[in-house]
Amino acid sequence: MTGLPAYRVWALPGIPEVRTGDDIAKLIASAATADGLPGLADGDVLMVTSKILSKAEGRVVRADDREAAIDAEAVRVVARRGPLRIVENRLGLVMAAAGVDASNTPAGTVLLLPEDPDASARRIRTGLRDTLGVNVGVVVTDTFGRPWRSGLTDVAIGAAGVRVLDDLRGGTDAHGNPLSATVVATADELAAAGDLVKGKAAGLPVAVVRGLSHVVVPDVGAGAGDGAGGADEGARALVRDAADDMFRLGTSEAVREAVTLRRTVREFTDDPVDGGAVRRAVAAAVTAPAPHHTTPWRFVLLESAESRVRLLDAMRDAWIADLRGDGFTEENIARRVRRGDVLRKAPYLVVPCLVMDGSHTYPDARRNASEREMFVVAAGAGVQNFLVALAGERLGSAWVSSTMFCRDVVREVLGLPADWDPMGAVAVGRAAVAPSSRPVRDADAFVSVR
Template sequence: MTGLEVTAPDGLPEITAESDLAALIAASTDLVDGDIVVVTSKVISKAEGRVRAGGRDDALAEETLRVVARRGATVIVRNRLGLTMAAAGIDASNVEAGSIALLPLDPDASARALRTRLHELTGAVLAVLVTDTAGRAWREGQTDIAIGAAGLRVAEDFAGRVDAYGNDLVVTLPAVADEIAGAADLVQGKLGARPVAVVRGRADLVLPTGEDGPGATSLIRPDGADLFGYGAREAVIRALAGTEADQLPFGEPVDPSSLIEAIGRVHLSGWISAALTDDDEPTSLDLEIAGIPDERVVAAVCFAHGWRLANWQHGESGVVARVSPTTP
């Protein structure tokens, strides 16, 4: 039989930049080897002086790398930590009215510092997670995820293993740090004034003292590798605008046949033929497009698929277009 124990102490005082967070955690818990200490990012932000007067809009620009999607007043961005969140993760809850909390400058570093201090105070070999609340595509509601980690294997790689039925596991990669964050949130509660939790029962994930592991940053998919780099509406606008700085989230250039197929899906009135200008590497591609295609539409499709429209010439039966792959 296996089990998981999650506890969250009551009675922690309001945390400020003058608080000794590690000492308060050590005094309110009974930490032992193998424990995972889970702390909300809000408390880390308070301890690190990341709370200030103002509203979300006042800090949104400085916390944003790029806009992912907009719907009315809601703005989803990829923030300076690489996390994709509403309003860049800036929060106005559980702080004084008229104030906002910014995410920690470096949540992994915050987790490492707290882990070191807790070990000094308790002698326990433990891990630390810094968590924040995030929504999920295609799912209602929110759940907590790990945005900082130290001393923890944040994911378990099952690729290459075989299940009980003999099936090969190819891409199975449980993000255990996020699963632990969600379990801790169930006990902490959003309004329970319990920003710290201790998860016990997964000591196998805890690394030895001196080994901090890859951190929660390793769970962030690189920009351009995500299939959903833009929201549906934003993707249309970005592709039509064709600004070079917007290219990366669309990913690497597709192969020529995929590009031709994509153009054919929007240009339904005629055939398309293609010839590579270089047999070894598709440095450019000459397309013959029958009918009267819309140059701007073709350019947008090329842009969204990692190619650039380099030349456009009208012929007797259609258009000859030369396109080249970009390097995001």
């Protein structure tokens, strides 16, 4: 069997209970050179449980209320079920309880993740090079659950000297088929291999993998581990960017996050908008509540530049005529028209319309007015669903009221039935700039209890 691909993995015994201020690299070096052990060699990879780094770095905190510690470490809640919270922590990791651990620590305390796991890994790598003269890779690990899969596994949250990703795109498989999406999470695979021999209860927080030296970055001295050669990115490279995360809003709890993400966008890129994504948003819109089991929504999709320009030019002319009739100066009119150009900046427009099919007619004006108000409210609910669904598709939007001021013009230009009432227009596209921070609103300020 000589020559076949293989590796060896073993747990490193002899690591004592770690305390604040301990040098983890020296503890590992001492344990690795004990009698009867194979020691460390160039090309080895060490998997180091994050908890011993947390202890050494003083990340043990008093916390009679573990939930408060989770709150402090979390930047957003992704999902919640009973007391369990899946959150994104300040490192960008999405995990249960922000990585706050109440095990293997004295009662009344909790362990927080290392402040910078990549930096922790670099210190261990440098320390082992200085102490033992070896070039090794280091992976800092922590235990994660996984969507759609039962059970836990270790993954990499920090790394140094290791090619954390193996990008196979551009190559071919054994049949000559091009590989267009294959990027292997090498550091996570190493972490899982190490977890098979490590163990919390056994007091074995470090594992060694030998035989995979091709994943270790060449040592270039003091700069090793800080990005030398462009191959040592650290485990941060494993965290998927929000813009590329298809499952960022994947649970019912995350719908609330989509509502938060729904922001008015006034500057758009030139990127084309996927009409399929807009239609999926319309499908969400028409689930809104409506009176009398009606369907009072219609959405006119302006997918061609010609249709958008034709409508906006006609609306502009009607608006200018109205402003002149109101006595505004030409300078003031020009300024207002420029301010309303958000629709022209968008690569895609949608005109939501209200129809009163199925509405009731009453003998008095008061009830007829209330009947229309019900339908208008239903139209607004549909548009809100639409905007939130667009946010879930990673599309920005701006709902402006302009078409409501020239409904006849809109109907004529777009060839709409006489009973379709335009309810504004929605600009859709990719946001060109990040939205400004939104002031926090206290929900209690909008609540009245009787």
